[in-house]
Amino acid sequence: MMNTKSIGPFIKILASIIFILSIFSCKNIDQKHIKKIEKNFGLYEDESDSIAVELKLSEFNNWKELLERTEQIVCNDSVPKITIENDSVIKRVYLRNPCLKGLSCILIREKNIIEIHNDTINKSYENFYALDSLENVLRRDIENNGKYPKFSDSPDKLLIYISYDEDGVAKLPQILSRLTEALENVTNRSDLKIWLSRKFPVPPPPPPANLNTNPDGW
Template sequence: MKKILILTSILSILFSCKENRSAYYPSKDYFEKNNSSLIEISNKVKSIEELENILVENSNLSKVSYLNYKGKFKIALFINSNGLIKERNIVSVAKDSIVSEEGKFHFSQINNVLEKHLLNNGRSPYYSSSPDKAVVQIIPSNDLESFYETINKLIESFENFKTTNTNKKANTLNVFYDLSKGYDNFIKPPKPKE
Protein backbone atom coordinates (compact mmCIF):
# COMPACT_ATOMS: atom_id res chain seq x y z
CA MET A 1 0.00 0.00 0.00
CA LYS A 2 2.87 2.36 0.84
CA LYS A 3 4.48 1.68 -2.52
CA ILE A 4 1.26 2.59 -4.33
CA LEU A 5 0.96 5.85 -2.39
CA ILE A 6 4.58 6.76 -3.10
CA LEU A 7 4.21 5.89 -6.80
CA THR A 8 0.98 7.89 -7.03
CA SER A 9 2.64 10.89 -5.35
CA ILE A 10 5.63 10.77 -7.69
CA LEU A 11 3.41 10.52 -10.77
CA SER A 12 1.21 13.42 -9.67
CA ILE A 13 4.28 15.58 -9.03
CA LEU A 14 5.70 14.72 -12.46
CA PHE A 15 2.42 15.49 -14.22
CA SER A 16 1.87 18.73 -12.31
CA CYS A 17 5.40 19.88 -13.18
CA LYS A 18 4.80 19.10 -16.82
CA GLU A 19 1.56 21.11 -16.82
CA ASN A 20 3.27 24.21 -15.35
CA ARG A 21 6.19 24.32 -17.78
CA SER A 22 6.39 27.13 -20.26
CA ALA A 23 6.50 26.46 -23.97
CA TYR A 24 8.78 28.61 -26.11
CA TYR A 25 8.39 29.46 -29.79
CA PRO A 26 10.62 28.98 -31.70
CA SER A 27 12.46 27.26 -28.82
CA LYS A 28 13.67 27.71 -25.27
CA ASP A 29 17.21 27.71 -26.61
CA TYR A 30 16.38 30.72 -28.82
CA PHE A 31 15.04 32.66 -25.82
CA GLU A 32 18.12 31.83 -23.73
CA LYS A 33 20.61 32.82 -26.45
CA ASN A 34 18.79 36.01 -27.47
CA ASN A 35 17.49 37.23 -24.13
CA SER A 36 19.05 40.70 -24.47
CA SER A 37 17.32 41.35 -27.80
CA LEU A 38 13.83 40.26 -26.71
CA ILE A 39 11.11 42.64 -25.58
CA GLU A 40 7.85 41.39 -24.10
CA ILE A 41 4.66 42.83 -25.58
CA SER A 42 2.35 44.09 -22.89
CA ASN A 43 -0.96 42.33 -22.39
CA LYS A 44 -2.47 45.81 -22.36
CA VAL A 45 -2.27 46.18 -26.16
CA LYS A 46 -5.75 47.23 -27.27
CA SER A 47 -5.70 47.00 -31.07
CA ILE A 48 -4.01 45.40 -34.06
CA GLU A 49 -2.63 48.81 -35.03
CA GLU A 50 -1.00 49.20 -31.61
CA LEU A 51 0.45 45.66 -31.83
CA GLU A 52 1.87 46.35 -35.30
CA ASN A 53 3.38 49.67 -34.17
CA ILE A 54 5.13 47.90 -31.28
CA LEU A 55 6.45 45.17 -33.61
CA VAL A 56 7.84 47.78 -36.02
CA GLU A 57 9.34 49.96 -33.26
CA ASN A 58 11.09 46.99 -31.67
CA SER A 59 12.27 45.72 -35.04
CA ASN A 60 13.76 49.14 -35.83
CA LEU A 61 15.71 48.82 -32.56
CA SER A 62 16.94 45.36 -33.68
CA LYS A 63 14.76 43.77 -31.04
CA VAL A 64 12.35 40.86 -31.34
CA SER A 65 8.95 41.24 -29.72
CA TYR A 66 7.40 38.31 -27.94
CA LEU A 67 4.05 37.49 -26.42
CA ASN A 68 3.80 35.89 -23.00
CA TYR A 69 0.53 34.26 -23.99
CA LYS A 70 -1.62 32.97 -21.13
CA GLY A 71 1.47 33.12 -18.90
CA LYS A 72 2.56 29.77 -20.34
CA PHE A 73 3.57 30.32 -23.96
CA LYS A 74 6.40 32.65 -24.95
CA ILE A 75 6.04 33.35 -28.66
CA ALA A 76 8.65 35.38 -30.53
CA LEU A 77 6.90 37.30 -33.29
CA PHE A 78 9.30 37.87 -36.14
CA ILE A 79 8.28 40.37 -38.78
CA ASN A 80 7.99 39.24 -42.37
CA SER A 81 7.96 42.20 -44.66
CA ASN A 82 8.59 40.22 -47.83
CA GLY A 83 12.14 39.28 -46.89
CA LEU A 84 14.29 36.55 -48.35
CA ILE A 85 12.35 33.46 -47.32
CA LYS A 86 11.51 30.89 -49.95
CA GLU A 87 7.76 30.67 -50.41
CA ARG A 88 7.79 26.90 -49.92
CA ASN A 89 9.05 27.45 -46.35
CA ILE A 90 6.01 29.56 -45.46
CA VAL A 91 2.54 28.45 -44.47
CA SER A 92 0.26 31.43 -43.94
CA VAL A 93 -2.60 31.29 -41.45
CA ALA A 94 -5.48 33.63 -40.78
CA LYS A 95 -8.53 33.33 -38.58
CA ASP A 96 -10.27 30.82 -40.86
CA SER A 97 -7.81 29.84 -43.57
CA ILE A 98 -4.40 28.40 -44.38
CA VAL A 99 -2.39 28.94 -47.56
CA SER A 100 0.68 26.97 -48.61
CA GLU A 101 2.30 26.43 -51.97
CA GLU A 102 0.03 23.36 -52.28
CA GLY A 103 -3.15 25.41 -52.09
CA LYS A 104 -5.65 26.91 -49.72
CA PHE A 105 -7.35 25.09 -46.86
CA HIS A 106 -9.91 25.73 -44.19
CA PHE A 107 -8.35 26.28 -40.75
CA SER A 108 -9.82 22.96 -39.58
CA GLN A 109 -7.00 21.33 -41.62
CA ILE A 110 -4.23 23.00 -39.56
CA ASN A 111 -3.07 19.74 -37.93
CA ASN A 112 -2.52 18.04 -41.30
CA VAL A 113 -0.88 21.07 -42.90
CA LEU A 114 1.46 21.66 -39.94
CA GLU A 115 2.56 18.03 -39.95
CA LYS A 116 3.26 18.07 -43.71
CA HIS A 117 5.08 21.39 -43.41
CA LEU A 118 7.30 20.52 -40.45
CA LEU A 119 8.14 16.94 -41.46
CA ASN A 120 8.57 17.52 -45.20
CA ASN A 121 12.41 17.78 -45.26
CA GLY A 122 12.37 18.90 -48.89
CA ARG A 123 10.44 15.92 -50.28
CA SER A 124 7.47 17.90 -51.58
CA PRO A 125 8.04 21.22 -53.35
CA TYR A 126 4.94 22.56 -51.59
CA TYR A 127 6.32 22.51 -48.04
CA SER A 128 9.45 23.43 -46.09
CA SER A 129 12.88 22.32 -47.16
CA SER A 130 13.72 21.51 -43.50
CA PRO A 131 12.05 21.85 -40.08
CA ASP A 132 14.35 24.70 -38.99
CA LYS A 133 13.39 26.73 -42.09
CA ALA A 134 9.66 26.13 -41.69
CA VAL A 135 7.74 29.32 -40.96
CA VAL A 136 4.13 29.81 -39.94
CA GLN A 137 3.15 33.31 -40.92
CA ILE A 138 0.20 35.00 -39.27
CA ILE A 139 -1.89 37.17 -41.53
CA PRO A 140 -3.38 39.88 -39.34
CA SER A 141 -7.09 40.36 -39.18
CA ASN A 142 -8.74 43.64 -38.34
CA ASP A 143 -9.20 42.92 -34.66
CA LEU A 144 -7.04 41.76 -31.79
CA GLU A 145 -9.52 39.09 -30.70
CA SER A 146 -9.19 37.26 -34.04
CA PHE A 147 -5.41 37.50 -33.78
CA TYR A 148 -5.47 35.81 -30.37
CA GLU A 149 -7.94 33.17 -31.63
CA THR A 150 -5.51 32.35 -34.45
CA ILE A 151 -2.57 32.18 -32.00
CA ASN A 152 -4.62 29.94 -29.71
CA LYS A 153 -5.56 27.50 -32.51
CA LEU A 154 -1.99 27.47 -33.79
CA ILE A 155 -0.51 26.72 -30.36
CA GLU A 156 -3.09 24.04 -29.63
CA SER A 157 -2.36 22.34 -32.95
CA PHE A 158 1.42 22.57 -32.54
CA GLU A 159 1.32 21.24 -28.98
CA ASN A 160 -0.74 18.27 -30.22
CA PHE A 161 1.77 17.74 -33.01
CA LYS A 162 4.67 17.68 -30.53
CA THR A 163 3.05 14.89 -28.49
CA THR A 164 3.13 12.49 -31.45
CA ASN A 165 6.23 13.71 -33.30
CA THR A 166 9.54 11.92 -32.75
CA ASN A 167 11.68 14.23 -34.92
CA LYS A 168 13.25 16.63 -32.38
CA LYS A 169 14.24 19.11 -35.12
CA ALA A 170 10.57 19.57 -35.99
CA ASN A 171 9.64 20.53 -32.43
CA THR A 172 10.30 24.22 -32.98
CA LEU A 173 7.88 26.70 -34.47
CA ASN A 174 8.96 29.92 -36.18
CA VAL A 175 6.09 32.40 -36.04
CA PHE A 176 6.18 35.42 -38.32
CA TYR A 177 3.76 38.32 -38.40
CA ASP A 178 3.09 39.59 -41.90
CA LEU A 179 2.89 43.37 -42.12
CA SER A 180 2.58 43.37 -45.90
CA LYS A 181 -0.89 41.83 -46.15
CA GLY A 182 -4.06 42.48 -44.32
CA TYR A 183 -6.72 39.83 -43.81
CA ASP A 184 -8.98 41.60 -46.30
CA ASN A 185 -6.39 40.98 -49.04
CA PHE A 186 -5.87 37.35 -48.04
CA ILE A 187 -7.28 34.50 -50.13
CA LYS A 188 -10.51 33.28 -48.57
CA PRO A 189 -10.57 29.56 -47.69
CA PRO A 190 -12.67 26.85 -49.27
CA LYS A 191 -15.60 25.53 -47.23
CA PRO A 192 -14.68 22.80 -44.71
CA LYS A 193 -15.03 19.22 -45.95
CA GLU A 194 -17.90 17.47 -44.30
Protein backbone atom coordinates in the same frame (compact mmCIF):
# COMPACT_ATOMS: atom_id res chain seq x y z
CA MET B 1 -16.90 21.26 39.12
CA MET B 2 -17.90 22.36 35.55
CA ASN B 3 -21.51 21.86 34.67
CA THR B 4 -21.91 19.20 31.98
CA LYS B 5 -24.61 21.31 30.34
CA SER B 6 -22.10 24.10 29.68
CA ILE B 7 -19.47 21.68 28.30
CA GLY B 8 -21.68 20.50 25.44
CA PRO B 9 -21.96 23.87 23.59
CA PHE B 10 -18.28 24.56 24.22
CA ILE B 11 -17.26 21.27 22.60
CA LYS B 12 -19.51 21.98 19.60
CA ILE B 13 -17.99 25.45 19.11
CA LEU B 14 -14.48 24.06 19.43
CA ALA B 15 -15.22 21.30 16.91
CA SER B 16 -16.61 23.85 14.44
CA ILE B 17 -13.49 26.01 14.74
CA ILE B 18 -11.21 23.00 14.17
CA PHE B 19 -13.27 21.94 11.15
CA ILE B 20 -13.11 25.42 9.57
CA LEU B 21 -9.36 25.69 10.17
CA SER B 22 -8.78 22.27 8.61
CA ILE B 23 -10.68 23.33 5.45
CA PHE B 24 -8.55 26.47 5.03
CA SER B 25 -5.42 24.44 5.70
CA CYS B 26 -6.32 21.93 2.96
CA LYS B 27 -7.03 24.73 0.49
CA ASN B 28 -3.66 26.32 1.18
CA ILE B 29 -1.93 22.97 0.69
CA ASP B 30 -3.72 22.43 -2.63
CA GLN B 31 -2.80 25.91 -3.85
CA LYS B 32 0.85 25.36 -3.03
CA HIS B 33 0.91 22.17 -5.12
CA ILE B 34 -0.63 23.82 -8.20
CA LYS B 35 2.21 25.13 -10.34
CA LYS B 36 1.65 26.25 -13.89
CA ILE B 37 3.69 24.64 -16.67
CA GLU B 38 5.83 27.15 -18.55
CA LYS B 39 6.52 26.69 -22.28
CA ASN B 40 8.53 28.77 -24.73
CA PHE B 41 8.00 28.82 -28.51
CA GLY B 42 10.28 30.54 -30.99
CA LEU B 43 13.15 31.11 -28.58
CA TYR B 44 16.40 29.67 -29.92
CA GLU B 45 18.75 27.57 -27.80
CA ASP B 46 21.44 30.26 -27.64
CA GLU B 47 18.95 32.98 -26.60
CA SER B 48 17.44 33.99 -23.30
CA ASP B 49 14.26 35.77 -22.34
CA SER B 50 16.31 38.89 -21.52
CA ILE B 51 16.30 39.87 -25.22
CA ALA B 52 12.49 39.85 -25.35
CA VAL B 53 10.05 42.74 -25.10
CA GLU B 54 6.49 41.91 -24.08
CA LEU B 55 3.66 42.89 -26.41
CA LYS B 56 0.68 43.65 -24.18
CA LEU B 57 -2.21 43.16 -26.56
CA SER B 58 -4.60 45.25 -24.49
CA GLU B 59 -2.54 48.33 -25.42
CA PHE B 60 -3.27 48.06 -29.16
CA ASN B 61 -6.40 49.28 -30.88
CA ASN B 62 -5.88 47.48 -34.17
CA TRP B 63 -3.63 45.15 -36.16
CA LYS B 64 -1.69 48.02 -37.75
CA GLU B 65 -0.61 49.38 -34.37
CA LEU B 66 0.51 45.91 -33.30
CA LEU B 67 2.60 45.46 -36.46
CA GLU B 68 4.20 48.88 -36.05
CA ARG B 69 5.22 48.12 -32.47
CA THR B 70 6.49 44.67 -33.49
CA GLU B 71 8.74 46.19 -36.15
CA GLN B 72 9.96 48.85 -33.76
CA ILE B 73 11.09 46.16 -31.33
CA VAL B 74 12.91 44.00 -33.89
CA CYS B 75 14.65 47.04 -35.40
CA ASN B 76 16.05 47.72 -31.93
CA ASP B 77 17.65 44.26 -31.86
CA SER B 78 15.08 42.74 -29.52
CA VAL B 79 12.48 40.00 -29.91
CA PRO B 80 8.74 40.69 -29.51
CA LYS B 81 7.04 38.29 -27.13
CA ILE B 82 3.38 37.48 -26.49
CA THR B 83 2.39 35.60 -23.34
CA ILE B 84 -0.81 33.56 -23.23
CA GLU B 85 -1.93 31.94 -20.02
CA ASN B 86 -4.66 29.73 -18.61
CA ASP B 87 -5.21 27.88 -15.32
CA SER B 88 -2.45 25.34 -15.97
CA VAL B 89 -0.06 26.66 -18.65
CA ILE B 90 1.96 29.78 -19.42
CA LYS B 91 3.01 29.96 -23.08
CA ARG B 92 5.51 32.53 -24.29
CA VAL B 93 5.56 33.00 -28.05
CA TYR B 94 8.61 34.80 -29.43
CA LEU B 95 7.95 36.40 -32.81
CA ARG B 96 10.66 36.16 -35.48
CA ASN B 97 9.68 39.13 -37.63
CA PRO B 98 12.66 40.68 -39.44
CA CYS B 99 13.51 44.37 -39.41
CA LEU B 100 12.28 45.67 -42.76
CA LYS B 101 13.67 49.18 -42.36
CA GLY B 102 15.58 50.10 -45.49
CA LEU B 103 14.56 46.91 -47.30
CA SER B 104 12.29 46.86 -50.31
CA CYS B 105 11.55 43.13 -50.01
CA ILE B 106 12.77 39.81 -48.62
CA LEU B 107 12.92 36.85 -50.96
CA ILE B 108 11.42 33.73 -49.42
CA ARG B 109 10.26 30.66 -51.30
CA GLU B 110 6.51 30.30 -51.12
CA LYS B 111 6.80 26.59 -50.39
CA ASN B 112 8.44 27.48 -47.05
CA ILE B 113 5.47 29.59 -45.96
CA ILE B 114 2.18 28.71 -44.30
CA GLU B 115 -0.11 31.71 -44.14
CA ILE B 116 -3.04 32.11 -41.76
CA HIS B 117 -5.22 35.04 -42.79
CA ASN B 118 -8.51 35.74 -41.01
CA ASP B 119 -8.40 32.20 -39.55
CA THR B 120 -8.06 30.58 -42.99
CA ILE B 121 -4.89 28.64 -43.86
CA ASN B 122 -3.40 28.87 -47.31
CA LYS B 123 -0.38 27.39 -49.02
CA SER B 124 1.14 29.18 -52.03
CA TYR B 125 -2.23 30.87 -52.70
CA GLU B 126 -3.39 27.59 -54.22
CA ASN B 127 -4.79 25.47 -51.42
CA PHE B 128 -7.04 26.88 -48.70
CA TYR B 129 -7.96 25.08 -45.48
CA ALA B 130 -10.14 25.61 -42.43
CA LEU B 131 -8.38 26.21 -39.14
CA ASP B 132 -9.32 22.68 -38.02
CA SER B 133 -6.77 21.41 -40.57
CA LEU B 134 -3.88 23.29 -38.94
CA GLU B 135 -2.22 20.23 -37.43
CA ASN B 136 -2.31 18.30 -40.71
CA VAL B 137 -0.96 21.25 -42.68
CA LEU B 138 1.89 21.71 -40.19
CA ARG B 139 2.72 18.00 -40.20
CA ARG B 140 2.92 17.88 -43.99
CA ASP B 141 5.43 20.73 -44.12
CA ILE B 142 7.48 19.83 -41.05
CA GLU B 143 7.90 16.20 -42.07
CA ASN B 144 8.47 16.89 -45.78
CA ASN B 145 12.21 17.70 -45.57
CA GLY B 146 12.37 18.62 -49.24
CA LYS B 147 10.78 15.38 -50.48
CA TYR B 148 7.95 17.06 -52.39
CA PRO B 149 8.76 20.35 -54.16
CA LYS B 150 5.50 22.10 -53.21
CA PHE B 151 6.16 21.80 -49.48
CA SER B 152 8.79 23.11 -47.09
CA ASP B 153 12.47 22.32 -47.58
CA SER B 154 12.95 21.72 -43.84
CA PRO B 155 11.47 22.68 -40.44
CA ASP B 156 14.27 25.23 -40.05
CA LYS B 157 13.05 27.15 -43.10
CA LEU B 158 9.33 26.95 -42.36
CA LEU B 159 7.62 30.28 -41.63
CA ILE B 160 4.13 30.90 -40.29
CA TYR B 161 2.56 34.20 -41.37
CA ILE B 162 -0.40 35.44 -39.33
CA SER B 163 -2.50 38.35 -40.58
CA TYR B 164 -5.97 39.79 -40.03
CA ASP B 165 -8.16 42.44 -41.62
CA GLU B 166 -10.29 43.10 -38.54
CA ASP B 167 -10.32 42.15 -34.83
CA GLY B 168 -6.89 40.54 -35.20
CA VAL B 169 -5.58 41.74 -31.84
CA ALA B 170 -8.48 40.10 -30.00
CA LYS B 171 -8.20 36.85 -31.98
CA LEU B 172 -4.42 36.50 -31.80
CA PRO B 173 -4.17 34.72 -28.40
CA GLN B 174 -6.54 31.99 -29.58
CA ILE B 175 -4.73 31.40 -32.86
CA LEU B 176 -1.36 31.30 -31.08
CA SER B 177 -2.73 28.81 -28.58
CA ARG B 178 -4.06 26.55 -31.35
CA LEU B 179 -0.87 26.90 -33.36
CA THR B 180 1.43 25.95 -30.49
CA GLU B 181 -0.84 23.07 -29.50
CA ALA B 182 -0.78 21.73 -33.06
CA LEU B 183 3.00 22.07 -33.12
CA GLU B 184 3.34 20.03 -29.93
CA ASN B 185 1.22 17.28 -31.48
CA VAL B 186 3.45 17.15 -34.56
CA THR B 187 6.99 17.56 -33.22
CA ASN B 188 9.03 18.04 -30.08
CA ARG B 189 10.62 21.15 -31.58
CA SER B 190 9.59 24.50 -30.16
CA ASP B 191 11.63 26.80 -32.41
CA LEU B 192 8.70 27.65 -34.64
CA LYS B 193 9.13 30.85 -36.65
CA ILE B 194 6.00 33.01 -36.45
CA TRP B 195 5.65 36.35 -38.19
CA LEU B 196 2.87 38.84 -37.71
CA SER B 197 2.20 40.15 -41.17
CA ARG B 198 0.12 42.32 -43.42
CA LYS B 199 -2.02 40.59 -46.00
CA PHE B 200 -0.36 41.05 -49.35
CA PRO B 201 -2.60 40.98 -52.44
CA VAL B 202 -2.44 37.83 -54.50
CA PRO B 203 -0.56 38.53 -57.75
CA PRO B 204 -2.88 38.29 -60.77
CA PRO B 205 -2.39 35.32 -63.09
CA PRO B 206 -0.71 35.95 -66.45
CA PRO B 207 -3.13 36.79 -69.27
CA PRO B 208 -4.28 33.79 -71.30
CA ALA B 209 -2.52 33.16 -74.57
CA ASN B 210 -4.32 34.41 -77.66
CA LEU B 211 -5.12 31.24 -79.52
CA ASN B 212 -6.04 33.19 -82.65
CA THR B 213 -2.55 34.61 -83.06
CA ASN B 214 -0.70 33.27 -86.07
CA PRO B 215 2.57 31.56 -85.05
CA ASP B 216 4.33 33.70 -87.68
CA GLY B 217 3.23 36.85 -85.85
CA TRP B 218 0.36 38.01 -88.08
